[in-house]
Amino acid sequence: MDHVPEHVVRTLWYIDLMARNGTPLPWEAIDRYARRTPPRGPRRRSPFGGGLAELFVESGTLLRHAEPVADYLRGVGWVQDDDGRARLTSIGRAVLAACGEVAEQLDAEDPEVADVALDPQDPLVYVQLTRRLQKAGAGLLVDAYFKADSLVWLIESTNLRRVLISSRHPKSEKDRQTIAVALATVPNGSDVEVRHTSDPALHDRCVVSEGGEVQLLGSSVNGVGRHLTAVITPSADIAKAYRQKYEALWRDAAVVEPQPVRT
Template sequence: MATPVPDDLLRIAQYVGLAEDAGYPLSERQLWTYAETPLPRRTTDLARLGIFGGRGALVDAVPYMRRVGWILTLEDGTVRLTALGRAVAKSGTTGVLAEAPAPVGLVILSPDDPLNLATLTRSIAGAGAGMLVDPYFQDDMFEWLMSSTSIDRVLLGRKATKLGSLPFIAGAAAKMGRGLSVRYLPPDRMHDRYLVAENGDLSMIGASLNGVHRNDTAIMRVPAPGAATIKRRLANLWDQAMPVEPKSSLTE
């Protein structure tokens, strides 16, 4: 089926996605270089990769992709696909940027695996616009969550006096048009960590996502009927939780 996205722009979106999935965020300079450099001739290997081909260069690609909301440039100069950008990349892929798998079965995360973060990203992104329940999820993980997944609800364990930068994170998400609701309960109300996928699948996460670079852990599908019971409890906890009100300035 034909895609309404121009092939050359689609190819650049796929390029950023490929780098992210490999655990290598591109700098904007690297992306400019890719966009501006004439494409090489097709060879068997390059044709198999599917990210080259065609002729010419796109000197306006990066500002265009930023303007239309496909990419974000972070403070350190690296470029990330937004949820929209990832969807655009997937819309025309021919097997290069594989559809993120749903969080089914068993996923092992080892700190000794150099692609540990890429594996984690695929697993969480596979939940679509789902809910992450992680009582110990830290503020500095939200940038990764917002730029690399479509998760739209996060339930944390926090004291009302310990919200830290959460209001500003929620404000940044609102300003970006990134649908993200963050709620919190007292720390003693929760312990286990879960991922509720957009399609209703439920997975249990062994350790907090903050520690996947330190500890071996796993993401495991919870079978029915136990999943239904847990999801009802999580829904009740979400309803009882306090929302984090977004702020965009210190004077609010």
């Protein structure tokens, strides 16, 4: 797509890369990136020689400063402002994909598709799940039926540091007690905060990344490996609804205090 300036394509790629890795680019940082010329590699001496050579790049094109792109990208509907963070729209992704070489570069760095099915027959099913959750950074796991058995895996294999569980189901009191003991006894258990709520609004399982991105989980993490489930990345408007809903539940939830084993 020669009619799309190189620095616009490069900025689209960067916005998408950051969002897909759980750290969406702050809106005000877009033009800082777009207008900053990346360091150039070795180049041939210009045939013009002297001081005039500094005004030309290798192709002989006059060097000029890149123009800002943030307002343009939003104006044409390629990028949207999601609570101060930049995310590509479906149109923006189509434009990026049409830019061939850049899209191939992005796929080479992260070949995963947005949605994935976790097959219990796959011996690497937890590896796939872990790779997806690692992108969330120090985010929030919403899992009504989270068990203490999964706590060590959560701490050692992901960077998630908040877990919201339900206290409505019949066995929830026993589960909370077991989790409380695990928080006090497993290595680095104090790095994770677990809260519980009896609010019936806690229903779907999801991960809210440190940067605000949302992934929907088809089952509880302790059910992965036993049932076919899916990890789905919803559209920006749906993700925003989930994020606001579960962050509000988190704020009002009660803390599961670590409980050392009593002798």
